[in-house]
Amino acid sequence: MADVLGLYNYWVVIVLMMTGFYIVVARDNLIKKIIGLSIFQTSVFLLFITVGKVEGGTAPILAEGFDVYSNPLPGVLILTAIVVGVATTAVALGLVVRINEEYGTIEEGEIHVQDVEA
Amino acid sequence: MEEHLPVLVVLVPMLAAPLCLLLRHRTAVTGFAIAVAWLTFAISVLLLLRVLDQGVISYELGGWPPPWGIEYRIDLLNAFVLILVAGIGAIVATWSPASISVELPRYERHYLFYTAYLLCLTGLLGITATGDLFNVFVFLEISALSSYVLISMGQDRRALTSAYQYLIMGTLGATFILIGIGLLYIMTGTLNMADMAVQLEGVRDTRTVLVAFGFFVVGISVKMALFPLHLWLPNAYAYAPSVVTAFLAATATKVSVYILLRFFFTVFGHEFAFGSMRLWVFLMPLALIGIVTASLVAIFQNNIKRMLAYSSVAQIGYMVLGISFASVNGLTGGIVHLFNHGLMKCALFLAMGCIVMRCGSVHIDEMRGLGRRMPWTMAAFVAAGLSLIGVPLTVGFISKWYLVLAALEQGLWPVAALVLLSSLLAAVYVWRVVEVAYFHEPRAVDGEGAITDAPLSLLLPMWALVIAIFYFGISTEATAGIARMAAESLLGTSP
Secondary structure, eight states: OHHHHHTHHHHHHHHHHHHHHHHHHHOOBHHHHHHHHHHHHHHHHHHHHHHHOOTTOBOSOOOTTOOOBOOOHHHHHHHHHHHHHHHHHHHHHHHHHHHHHHHSOOBHHHHHHHHHHO | OGGGHHHHHHHHHHHHHHHHHHHOOHHHHHHHHHHHHHHHHHHHHHHHHHHHHHOOEEEEGGGOOTTTSOEEEEOHHHHHHHHHHHHHHHHHHHHHHHHHHHHOTTOOOHHHHHHHHHHHHHHHHHHHHBOBHHHHHHHHHHHHHHHHHHHHTOSSTHHHHHHHHHHHHHHHHHHHHHHHHHHHHHHHSOOBHHHHHHHTTTTTTSHHHHHHHHHHHHHHHHHTTOTTSOTHHHHHHHHSOHHHHHHHHHHHHHHHHHHHHIIIIIISOHIIIIIISOHHHHHHHHHHHHHHHHHHHHHTOSBHHHHHHHHHHHHHHHHHHHHHHOSHHHHHHHHHHHHHHHHHHHHHHHHHHHHHHHHSOOBGGGGTTHHHHSHHHHHHHHHHHHHHHTOTTSHHHHHHHHHHHHHHHTTOHHHHHHHHHHHHHHHHHHHHHHHHHHHSOOOGGGOTTOSOOOOHHHHHHHHHHHHHHHHHHHOOHHHHHHHHHHHHHHHTOOO
16 A cells, blocks of 8 residues: 555556547547647656655755755756657647648548548 | 767757748758758768778767766767768758749748758757767657648648647657656666666566567657558658658658667667567568558559658568568668668659649649650659669669568568568559559640759759669668678677
């Protein structure tokens, strides 16, 4: 039981990851897909951040009386990954705006129907 | 200067991309981008010569020694891939001006096209040059994001939906790779590839590493469009502007194949990946099914760009097939096909670009009688098409030779037979175009002399590729020799 609770963050990661992935696969609405994609990516960020935390560790600054430090590297990596995630969302939303201009809808099924008819 | 070459090959296009935004002037930006692309190619040539001369080059970014700092590590394999990517980048850039003024009329701001183009080139070169796992992810996203933008510039509105679909698939694939990197980092505490290969000793069989392995396999398979994860590719290639298709088809999936090689041979080690994990059980059937299915689908396509896109999926199958043998001959075949297919697919898509420019469409009906109307373009198409089939004296033959050799070496004669059989399928779909272009009467509605051959500025870069196809097909020392040395070092059979 302690194991299950102790790994709380990892359970959250798994739940978020599967939620996001499911939305991407199952939803027809292009915006909702992007939301799912963001949730999926965020779960991975959380995974990295969780890994960086060392129990009882402080921020990695040399100081009297502290000799256990958390790992700063995953946080730095995720800072980069967040930027990548934001850029991806921005490009995706930009595409959806253009798709909406051209097709007049952002439902995947309706777009498909228009493409088949054309 | 000389010792900074490994980072310059990435930095030059990276810094040039925002400069395009500042320059804005159309002719200036075009000339600048072409010059930068050729400069990058020159650097990559120098790099390869240096690697051949001195062996592996290790570059410490910012002076921080690995494994703490980011290392750029150039060995024969990535020097070879760098040359392909930079070379195609330079040739396609030279080819581009006339074509984009026809195909991107809506985008008057052409400097945006060249910014995205150079960023895409940066990303692909970065993936190849770096020796750091997280760096791979970042460059992967740089190249991917800019390629979504490039694809969405296509005239057909379906370009938008295919760019969107590619974005979703590509991001999922890249995030899978990121998860894999994270899990490996948990187990080893390092991101440097060479260091990780050492640190993985002893923890290889833990569940975390096995899960990371799985995520890598799926993520990379999406990125390189291995059957059945190729669904994003045909539409993206069919509706993107011709310039973009020619560039991406020749480089993007090839770089993903490089990631496959790098991760599973350098980081995990081939004894683990192909010995105890038996990755070939997964890769080989998918590669073979992909080769046959995609070739069959290609035969029934009426949009020739889409036909060539399906053919690309089949060709990725050949590369993966070669890799899945995990033998010197197999890997040589895979690596050399990576290079060769880059050359011929680029030439084919450039020919399509010339046809789009003159006829406005690549539907097979539009191509009736084009053999007479556009003799040089169609001749280039036929030459590159012969190479796709694998006719002797072309590069395609070299690749298939090694693949068949590797299959027979392991006693897998049905695989060898399938490789030869699938060449016939390639012959069928190339022949369809040849038949229509050479043996049908030209479309009457156009009137006599309506369609002329593409201008010289398009023909020259395209024919440079065609000449390369025959040159490397006849003198195999350069490409197959380097591929063999790279294969031997990946398998650890050479010092």
